Amino acid sequence: MSQLMSKLDGVSVFAPASIGNVSVGFDVLGLGVKPIDGTLLGDVVSIVLADEDSLTVVGEFAKKLPGDVKDNIVWHCLLLFNKAMAEAGYKTEKLALTLDKKMPVGSGLGSSACSVVAALEALNQFYQQYNQTGFDRKKMLLMMGEMEAQISGSLHYDNVAPCYLGGMQLMVPDADIISRNLPQFDDCFYVMAYPGISVSTKAAREVLPPEYSRADLIHFGQNLATFVDACHRNDKVQAFSVLTDVVAEPYRQHLLPKFAEAKQYLLSQGSLAVGISGSGPTLFCVVDDEDKAKEFEQWLTNNYLQTEADGNNYGFVHVCKVDSQGACVLNTDT
Structure with missing residues (x-):
């Protein structure tokens, strides 16, 4: 593993909070937000190469999550990403993931979306840096939506899209575009x-x-x-x-x-x-x-x-x- 580690020490990705619906756009409008004092209002997922896949959960709101990491949405993100990589013909590595849960659960700030986006984007960034594989925006959004649907019971992008892309995102009925950025x-x-x-x-x-x-x-x-x-x-x-x-x-x-x-x-x-x-x-x-x-x-x-x-x-x-x-x-x- 030392040879692999010399190629890439690891990667950490932050995913910000968001306002879903923004009152006027139920399930079709979302806005990414950030505190003006520099506070990281969102989740961070860090990844390093390891001998076996693992997930560690830390942070202020870690105790609000399931005790078994195999029930954590970040773990399911890893499984989904690895499946997508295999289907694309890409090789995967054993990874140690750490979720720094800075977002309260059930807050209305897109807490689950933060974990999903941070995890999938960290995995994508890791492989892009490690061996130049990975996925485009459309594929990433589709996976993020799939993960969010597992939690809420319905497919909607009003948190994952602004969390991933930033700005105010309007969801459109076009599977090739998914969302448009509003001024x-x-x-x-x-x-x-x-x-x-x-x-x-x-x-x-x-x-x-x-x-x-x-x-x-x-x-x-x-x-x-x-x-x-x-x-x-x-x-x-x-x-x-x-x-x-x-x-x-x-x-x-x-x-x-x-x-x-x-x-x-x-x-x-x-x-x-x-x-x-x-x-x-x-x-x-x-x-x-x-x-x-x-x-x-x-x-x-x-x-x-x-x-x-x-x-x-x-x-x-x-x-x-x-x-x-x-x-x-x-x-x-x-």
Whole structure:
């Protein structure tokens, strides 16, 4: 193994948090975000050559994951990637993977997507550096979507696409493209408040009605179309005026203690928009003034964070900007 190790010491990939749905685009819109203070809000997967395949899980939220690493989604990513490599006629090596779980589970910040994207991109980067094999963007997105579907029970890319590619991604009904990047408002801040409790994505989907009225469908389509148009015209006022969730928020907000009160307060104090990030319980609000963003950060810290049943508070609030980079290889000294 020493000869192999001399060719490549290893690789670490960071995958950022994301806002799924972004209120106006249920299952078809997602936004990558990063804290302005440099905090790594996301997961890191590191890979080195080894004598046998293994997975080690560390990090602040590691204890929230299954105790058996064979039940971890990162392990399943390794199995899927190795299968894809074999089908492509590529040789694989024995690898030791480490997941640094920096993201809370069931947070609405794309926690599972972070693990999936970091793992698959780390594997792809490893083999591209090691022996110039690996896969293109389309194949990677397809594998990421497949892994996400294992967790949530349905195929949707609104977290994995922005986590992998960065920016705001609009999912399109074209299997060759999958997602398109929408223009962003660079002066906007996204205040992300995770209260410290978990909401299962599966449970959050189960509270949604099986059917919607014609009026709701028209409202949803009109808002999403107007938002996309406003993004392309750089019309910030119009874009955020229609950032309304008629599909999920009315049915999910009762799962989020203090959400309704917080939304009412933030809107009354000048927030451009307030919504549920993904399936919750994380709240996001949009402002175009950094001082106002920091003011809301403090208010949410004092009024939205909660204590878990074990007596601890795992919540946090971050002032973020759009993460335009997506998943990236970390320097060895990061």
